[in-house]
Amino acid sequence: xxxxxxxxxxxxxxxxxxxxxxxxxxxxxxxxxxxxxxxxxxxxxxxxxxxxxxxxxxxxxxxxxxxxxxxxxxxxxxxxxxxxxxxxxxxxxxxxxxxxxxxxxxxxxxxxxxxxxxxxxxxxxxxxxxxxxxxxxxxxxxxxxxxxxxxxxxxxxxxxxxxxxxxxxxxxxxxxxxxxxxxxxxxxxxxxxxxxxxxxxxxxxxxxxxxxxxxxxxxxxxxxxxxxxxxxxxxxxxxxxxxxxxxxxxxxxxxxxxxxxxxxxxxxxxxxxxxxxxxxxxxxxxxxxxxxxxxxxxxxxxxxxxxxxxxxxxxxxxxxxxxxxxxxxxxxxxxxxxxxxxxxxxxxxxxxxxxxxxxxxxxxxxxxxxxxxxxxxxxxxxxxxxxxxxxxxxxxxxxxxxxxxxxxxxxxxxxxxxxxxxxxxxxxxxxxxxxxxxxxxxxxxxxxxxxxxxxxxxxxxxxxxxxxxxxxxxxxxxxxxxxxxxxxxxxxxxxxxxxxxxxxxx
Numbered sequence: 456x457x458x459x460x461x462x463x464x465x466x467x468x469x470x471x472x473x474x475x476x477x478x479x480x481x482x483x484x485x486x487x488x489x490x491x492x493x494x495x496x497x498x499x500x501x502x503x504x505x506x507x508x509x510x511x512x513x514x515x516x517x518x519x520x521x522x523x524x525x526x527x528x529x530x531x532x533x534x535x536x537x538x539x540x541x542x543x544x545x546x547x548x549x550x551x552x553x554x555x556x557x558x559x560x561x562x563x564x565x566x567x568x569x570x571x572x573x574x575x576x577x578x579x580x581x582x583x584x585x586x587x588x589x590x591x592x593x594x595x596x597x598x599x600x601x602x603x604x605x606x607x608x609x610x611x612x613x614x615x616x617x618x619x620x621x622x623x624x625x626x627x628x629x630x631x632x633x634x635x636x637x638x639x640x641x642x643x644x645x646x647x648x649x650x651x652x653x654x655x656x657x658x659x660x661x662x663x664x665x666x667x668x669x670x671x672x673x674x675x676x677x678x679x680x681x682x683x684x685x686x687x688x689x690x691x692x693x694x695x696x697x698x699x700x701x702x703x704x705x706x707x708x709x710x711x712x713x714x715x716x717x718x719x720x721x722x723x724x725x726x727x728x729x730x731x732x733x734x735x736x737x738x739x740x741x742x743x744x745x746x747x748x749x750x751x752x753x754x755x756x757x758x759x760x761x762x763x764x765x766x767x768x769x770x771x772x773x774x775x776x777x778x779x780x781x782x783x784x785x786x787x788x789x790x791x792x793x794x795x796x797x798x799x800x801x802x803x804x805x806x807x808x809x810x811x812x813x814x815x816x817x818x819x820x821x822x823x824x825x826x827x828x829x830x831x832x833x834x835x836x837x838x839x840x841x842x843x844x845x846x847x848x849x850x851x852x853x854x855x856x857x858x859x860x861x862x863x864x865x866x867x868x869x870x871x872x873x874x875x876x877x878x879x880x881x882x883x884x885x886x887x888x889x890x891x892x893x894x895x896x897x898x899x900x901x902x903x904x905x906x907x908x909x910x911x912x913x914x915x916x917x918x919x920x921x922x923x924x925x926x927x928x929x930x931x932x933x934x935x936x937x938x939x940x941x942x943x944x945x946x947x948x949x950x951x952x953x954x955x956x957x958x959x960x961x
Contacts, residue, residue, distance in 0.1 A: 472587050479754040480813045484779045488515060491759040494792060503533070503545045503798060515777055519761070524775060524790060524799045527565050534566055539616045546570055546796030552630075554623035554735035556832070556901065564900050566620055567735040572794040577756040578627055581731070581738035584753065585704060588743045589729060593701075601699050602640040602665050606658070606672030606680055607647075623735045640665045651910050655680055659687050667697040673707035674717075675829040675869070675911055681720050682866050693720050706731035708830050709946060716863060732818055736802050737793050740816055749815040754778075757794030762787035765805055768822060775799075783808050788822050824944040828860040829869050829911050831902040833895065835943050841894035842875075848890055849881035855925040858944050859951035861916065870913040874954050876920035888917045924958050931957070 479486040495518070499510040512518050523529075533544050534553070542549050545568075552569035569578075590596055607624030619626075628646045636643065641661040648654035663684060670677060681693060690696050703717070703726075710730065717728075732740040732750050737758050740750035752760070760778050765786040767773045775790060786807050792798050806816040826833040838858065846853055856875040863869045873891075881887040892915050896903035905911040925941050942950060 472584065473591070475755065476584070483754050483814055484777075486754050487759055487778055490755065490757065491515065491518065491792065494757070494759060494794060497794075498545070498547055498796070501543050501545055501547055501796075503796075519775060519777075519799075522799050524801060525797075526801050530797070530800065531565070534568060537568060538566060538618050538620070540618065544796075545798065546572075546794075548572070550796070551618055552626050553618060553620040554626060555620045556623070556735050567623075568795045568797070569623070569626055569735075570795045572757060573737065574627075574630055576794060577738050577758065578623075578733070580756055581733065581741065581753065585729065585731060585741050588741060588751075589702060589704075589727070592743075592745045593727070596701060597699055598668050598701065599638065600666065601668030601697075602638055603669040603671055603704075604641075604658075604662050604665075604667045605639050605646065606670075606677050640667065651904070652908055655683055655910075656687075659683050663688055663696055665697075666699055668699050668701055670700070670703040670705075672705065673830050674705050674710050674713045675708060675863070675905075677703075677705070678713060678716060678863060679911055685720070686866075692722055694723065700726075702727040702729060704729045704731060706733055708827055713863070716865065719865075732816075734802060734804070736791060736797060736800065737795065739789075749809045749817060752814040752816055754814070759792040761790040761792075761799065763790060763801075765822075778814065781808050781811065781814075783811050786819055820946070824942055826858065826860055826871060826944045826946055828862065828946055829905050831899065831905045831912065833858075833871070833899060833902055833944060837895060837898045837902070838943060840898055841891055844894050845887060845890040846881075849883075849887050850879065851877055851881040851887065852879040854878050855920075855941055856943065857941055857950055857954065858915075859948045860946065861913075862948075868909055868911060868913045871915040872918070872948075872951060873915060874918040874920050874924075874951060874958065876922070876924050880919060884917060884919055888915060891915065891917065918955065918958065920954070920958055924954060928954055928957055 492512075495504070495509040495512055498504040504510070507522050512521065527534075530545075537544050537550050538553055548570060550568045550570055552574070553566040554569050555564050555566055586598070590598065605624075605628070607622065607628050613620055625647055628643055631639070631643070641658045645654065645657045645661055648657060658680060670681075672680075684693065684696060685691075688696050693700060700721070703721070705728065710728070714728075727745065730742045730748055730750060731738070738753065738756060739758065740752045742748065743751040754760075761775050762778070762781055763773060763775055765788060768788055781787060784807065786805050789802050789804050789806060791800050791802060793800070801822070803822050805819045805822055807819045809815045809817055821827070821834075824835050838856075842853055842856065845851070854876040856873060858871055858873040861870040861872050892906065895915075896906055902912070906914075929941065945951070
């Protein structure tokens with residue numbers, strides 16, 4: 456089909472959708488409030504709807520006073536019942552799909568409900584909107600003359616008790632509408648392969664024969680794939696493989712550490728990068744302008760937003776506010792109520808509003824310290840539990856520690872680097888390191904996936920810190936006493952480099 460016809464059809468859909476987007480741009484608070492009451496009405500006869508009398512709630516004030524803030528741990532019993540086939544607990548329609556991810560307190564993995572409503576009106580709607588916004592900003596784009604190379608999760612879908620769980624990306628691919636499947640590569644069969652190494656080479660073999668015009672996936676995983684494309688083809692850059700490649704849609708982890716490596720693989724000044732903000736719990740925001748990393752908060756995907764100011768988070772002064780009360784420049788933890796049946800649910804992410812007219816955000820991190828450079832979602836609880844277990848096994852005693860990523864460099868894999876001060880050191884630091892790596896894999900399925908056969912992450916590197924290193928660092932920073940402490944995990948190397956230098960480690 457000639458490009459003028461393709462773009463004319465796309466333009467027709469674009470104009471139709473932009474009328475709806477314009478509605479929430481002009482009336483964001485009204486759109487959000489109407490959405491909330493629609494959710495309440497739809498779920499009023501569910502178990503949770505009856506418990507909090509959703510049908511009688513008429514104002515946001517009543518909603519916020521009556522329905523409690525929840526975490527996954529609070530919600531897990533109801534989710535487990537739904538996974539076993541019970542219905543009408545927190546959403547009126549049967550729930551078949553559960554997106555599996557790690558990072559919870561009580562379990563290796565968490566299972567987020569994915570309803571038909573959230574599939575169609577959130578995740579797939581966002582995919583179409585992303586294309587709409589890109590085409591609106593780039594009317595001469597050749598996107599539809601080729602295919603999008605999508606890189607999904609490495610796990611298969613598993614049936615259990617009549618319900619199905621797996622990576623969100625696998626669920627989306629398995630339920631993909633025909634228009635998306637037709638314009639995507641690799642095939643569903645290859646995309647849903649379980650063994651990551653076999654799958655990666657299969658993706659390379661299949662996609663290098665296609666006319667790929669866009670990329671979509673998490674930066675760390677995509678980088679591994681693209682380097683494998685270069686190695687397999689012997690080409691110097693990706694444009695020698697796919698000459699019509701014009702945009703990379705990315706999300707999931709901070710892109711900044713990867714940008715130089717991508718620029719080396721994609722050496723064109725007019726190549727586009729478009730960021731998205733999505734999670735198992737929903738699709739939240741999209742970059743809606745060229746060369747601007749601010750993300751437009753999407754207000755009509757069946758998600759009602761509330762926010763907790765981070766300056767009071769976790770304290771007796773913690774407050775929860777609606778979208779209408781947020782301020783530009785402040786950090787907030789996100790609370791969501793969704794068409795997947797999550798009610799006033801903390802997702803653990805923090806954002807900063809860069810604009811309130813319209814509402815645009817930047818993702819600033821997590822409510823807890825973590826390392827998530829490669830999609831591994833390593834959190835404090837994982838680290839503390841693993842260190843405690845390994846210390847017991849090796850008769851070691853830890854005074855303090857911190858960890859940070861070793862970023863990918865060309866074809867070199869990433870890793871985690873730790874510096875640990877011991878009161879009683881282990882007899883063999885290499886054994887300690889191996890046990891730590893194994894314990895982290897047991898606790899965190901995302902870390903385990905990235906470590907599998909060193910696919911994305913190499914084994915961790917552990918330094919034995921000298922005595923009083925962390926005390927001396929705090930003293931140097933004038934942070935002795937009070938509430939001051941050394942951050943445990945970080946997505947940057949700034950702290951680690953300072954400690955390594957102070958420890959005289961080269």
